[in-house]
Amino acid sequence: MVLRGARGGPLEIAARAFPGEAVEFAMRDPRSGRYFASVTHGQFGPHLFYTDDPTGKWQQAEGPAFPPSANAAIERIWVIEPGVDDDVVWCGVAPAALFRSGDGGGGLCLHSICPWPGDPNRLAIGISSAGVWLSDDAGKSWRRSVGGLVPRYIPEEARKDTHAFCVHNMRRAPRQPTTLYMQFHGGVYRSDNAGETWIDIGTDRGLPSDFGFPLAIDPNDPDRAFVVPLAADMDRVTPEGRVRVYETLDRGKSWRALENGLPQSKAYLTVLRQAFCNDGASPLGLYFGATSGEVFGSADGGLTWSTVAAHLPPVASVRCA
Structure with missing residues (x-):
């Protein structure tokens, strides 16, 4: 759905596309103004669509596909990310794989893709049950980077296994590319060296839970980040029936709840990985949606x-467009 309205105010439905199908991700490429959507049909599977007018007709792209030798099929397209070079678009899919399009998306679970500003060869990606992977050659080769991550949710003897490192979300600070934030399966982490090592910023710092999926970073302040904690591990709803966004202003040394105007009683909501964003304005606009069908907005940085x-x-x- 395309929603339009004033910042922080009520939104109206301007257009609806793909009825009855699951839209896993939708975004606007700031370079070209083109819109992309990953859509999963119950019978025909996942496809990538694009349009220059989200209220008009969508075109199906030649989507990503594994080679026949892989003996595998794409189940979902989880995330779409503009590259550093013009016309380069990255897609993360399930089963975990990364695809690159060199023609603006005409041909194209890995859920977090962080290109490196100014260097199209450098990438950091996050994969559920596989960890963080870094590339210095535009994806031709990869090295794993899980130093500092502690998977406390599984027995200690199994923590060396690849599947132990379950990344839920990862974002780069736009104003400070060496700073990355991560929502882990059990923990919130920060990297100060472009993902080479990780620092725990979630334990005993004011969060009601260190489990969750959403993550946002102030594009103008690398010290400021936001998470929406969920009760771990099987509930996966807002703790204590209270909907709260948590903000750090000091790179994760401390967190505070932003709850004014959000439901605070018997509100057991689930906020998914890609359902939280900011508009980059000043003051910062924040928006998130829930699986129960609500979208909440703030035009004053979450106050x-x-x-x-x-x-x-x-x-x-x-996503804000």
Whole structure:
């Protein structure tokens, strides 16, 4: 769905596409203004679509596919990320794999892709049950980077296994490319050296839970990040029935709850990985959606919130255009 309205205020549905299908991710490429959507059909599987007008007709791209020798099929396209070079678009899929398009998306679970500003050869990616992987040659080769991550949710004797390192979300600070933040399966982490090693910033720092999926970073302040904690591990809903966004202003040394205007009683919501974003404005606008169909917005950096849309299908992805 395309929603339009004033910052932080009520939104109206401007257009609806792909009825009855699961839209895993949707975004606008800031370089070209083109919109992309990854759509999974119950019968025909995942496809990539694009348009220059989200209220108009969408075109199906020649989507990513494994070679016949791989003996595998793409189940979902989880994330779409513009590259550093013009016309380069990256896609992360499940089963975990990374695809590159060199023609602006005409041909093209890995869920977090962090290109390196100014260097198209450098990439950091996050994979569920596989960890963080870094490339210095545009994806031709990869090296694993899990130093400092502690998978406390599994027995100690199994922590060396690849599947132990379950990354839920990873984002780079736009103003400080060497700084990355991560929501881990059990923990919140920060890297100060472009993902080479990781520092625990979630334990005993004010969070009600170190489990969750959403993550956002202030594009103008690398010290400021936001998470939406969920009760671990099987509940996966907002703890204590209270919807709270948590903010750090000091790179994770401490966290504070931002809850004014959000439901604080018997509200057991789930916020998915790609359903949280900011608009880059000043003051910062923040928006997130829930699987119960609400979208919440703040036009003052999270100090106050309002419900900007409701009664929608489960919200899987929220992006500001």
